[in-house]
Amino acid sequence: MSKIKLYIKESYNELVHKVTWPKWEALQESTIVVLIASLLIALVVLGMDMVSDNILKVVYQIIVG
Numbered sequence: 203m204s205k206i207k208l209y210i211k212e213s214y215n216e217l218v219h220k221v222t223w224p225k226w227e228a229l230q231e232s233t234i235v236v237l238i239a240s241l242l243i244a245l246v247v248l249g250m251d252m253v254s255d256n257i258l259k260v261v262y263q264i265i266v267g
Contacts, residue, residue, distance in 0.1 A: 224232070
C-alpha cells in the first residue's frame with residue numbers, strides 16, 4: 203500500500219512542478235489542427251469506401267449477371 207501512496211505523491215509532484223503545460227492559445231491552435239486533420243482523414247476514408255463499393259458492385263454484376 204505504501205508503494206501506491208508513494209507513486210501517487212510522486213505523480214502529483216511531477217504534474218505540478220515538472221510538467222510544462224501549454225498556454226490556452228497554443229492549446230486552441232493544436233485542437234483546430236487536430237480537428238482539421240481528422241476531418242481530412244475521414245473524407246479520404248469516405249472516398250476510398252465509396253470507390254471500393256462501386257468497384258465491388260461492378261465486379262458482382264459481372265460475376266452474377
